[in-house]
Amino acid sequence: MRILIVYGTGEGQTRKIAETLGGQIRRADHHVEVHRGDQLPEGLSPAACDGVLVGASLHAGHHQAYIRRFIRRHRPELRAVPSAFFSVSGSAASPDPAAQAQIRELVEVFLAEEGWQPDRWATFAGAIPYTRYGRLKRWVMRRIIARAGGPTDTSRDWELTDWEEVERFGAGFLELVEGKVPKGRRHVGQELLS
Incomplete structure (x- = not known):
């Protein structure tokens, strides 16, 4: 299967997470391309892929504008294939449940604004x-x-990233792409969302 990972990063931790997920997908014997969202090769299309992962870092309550543009430009293709989103921020490492809820809300608002409901999404602590x-x-x-x-x-x-959590997210995405679990919106570690 062919998987595309597109990411946005500020200081490099989201890139590191994207590349780690890419390695996990390669070890499962799938072809994967990992690209920074503002440096995409000409003619790259999610429509030619069996699954798409998109990641972005959160700074001052906002994800990268070039990731927003990628999602808007490719919304129909992202809806047609198994897809997932991950958000990376230092705040996601907070032990405070209110801070965790705020990060999840920012992701929900971001996805709603972009009109995209990925099959899976997660928040990861950055660096x-x-x-x-x-x-x-x-x-x-x-x-x-x-x-x-x-x-x-x-x-x-x-480095605050929980790499076991990243691996669980990647495994869940692989199960989705391989058809082992049904498509459906779900926040990793949370109840099934409608």
Whole structure:
């Protein structure tokens, strides 16, 4: 089967997750292409694929505009094949149920605005690359993260992604594409959504 993964990233963690999912799909003996959403090859079409995964990172409550454009341009094709979406943010690592609910709501609003209901979707914790931030951004991020109870040692980067959760999401997507489970909208780790 041919699978397409399109992602949007700010500092690289969404790319890393997309590539990890791509590796998982390759190990299942399927052909996969992984592309950044603003660097797509000419003529690439989800219509030629058996399944499509789309990922984007969440910054200040918004996903990348080029991912929005990709979804809008290819909405009919995304509806026709098994599809999934994943959102990546540092806030998704919060142990606070209210913060988790807010992230899920942002994803629901994003998908509703784009008029796309993927068969599966998930939120993943990203990373905090303090060492790659400029001085001002590092100071601002440390204050925000401290209020949320996150790591504040700015001398190193912090990877917050739960890789087992990513693997479970990938396995669920493969079952969907391979026809082992029916199509239907579901948030990973949550009850079936209508």
